[in-house]
Amino acid sequence: MNKQIELQDLGLKDYKQTWDYQEALFKAIVDTKIKNRREEAGLQTKNHFLFVEHPHVYTLGKSGDLSNLLLNEKQLIEKGATFYKINRGGDITYHGPGQVVGYPILDLENFFTDIHKYLRFLEEMIILTLAEYGLKAERSKGETGVWLDVGTPFARKICAMGVRASRWVTMHGFALNVNANLGYFDNIIPCGIRGKAVTSLNVELGKKEVSMEDVKEKLLKHFVNLFEAEFIRV
Incomplete structure (x- = not known):
């Protein structure tokens, strides 16, 4: 089992370009697995983790309802935003500058074959990271992602999640x-x-800006511990 993960920070990158790149990495892993099964090739599968920020974009998951987008095409252009229907789970979400977006593209057979455990570990990584900033983040029953003040009238979401998995290979993320x-x-x-x-870390901390790099380092630390993995920066 290969527990090494190739880490790339793509900076600010167009959503569609990043999605295409994810698909290419995903396909390469799946193709290796198919070759191993057909030919007993014994090839090691790779794992990847992408950090990225996107220009303003709305994405709708395969089970989503288009009516949850409250803008028409003209209004999207006026907002400087784009829109894509994509192949992850979940409904509609927004990505934009000031978000830390993470796409783990993993062969879960290198770690564990349990998609629910995978999602819980991603949530736990966020919860542990936010705890370092003094925030008590939680899961909300029946609702994906990570929330604050669950079960109160002030419940607010700070992290969205949506993943796709096939042949135990993951893509999309948080x-x-x-x-x-x-x-x-x-x-x-x-x-x-x-x-x-919906809320943001800088709002919760009463700061104009929080260091994105500090947040990323904390996320990686908790990811490594939870998945018993090792990152290689490429």
């Missing part, structure tokens, strides 16, 4: 609001959940 422009969430019903607010 989007943690660090210095996000929350006004862009007003143009959707986030994740199809009405009446729930």
Whole structure:
């Protein structure tokens, strides 16, 4: 089992270009697995982890409802945003500058074959990271992602999640609001959940800006511990 993960920080990158890159990495892993099964080739599968920030974009998961996007095509252009229907789970979400977006593209057979455990570990990575900033983050029953003040009228989401998995290979991932422009969430019903607010780390801490690099380092530390993995920067 290969527990090494190739880490890349793509900086600010177009959503579609990043999605295409994810698909290429995903396909290479799946192709290796197919070759191993057909030919007993014994080839090692790679694992990847991409950090990225996207220009303003709305994405709708395969089970999502288009009516949760509250903008028409003209309004999207006016907002400087794009829109894509994509192949992850979940409903609609927003990505933009000030978000730490992470895409683990892993062969789970290198770690464990349990997609629910995988999602819980991603959530736990976020929860442990936010705890380092003095925030008590939680899961919300029946709702993906990571939340604050669950079970109160002030419940608000700070991290969205949506993944795809095939042949135990994962793609897509999480989007943690660090210095996000929350006004862009007003143009959707986030994740199809009405009446729930969205927040960002800088808002919760009462700061103008939080170091994105510090957040990434904390996320990686907890990911390594949870997955018993090793990162190689490429």
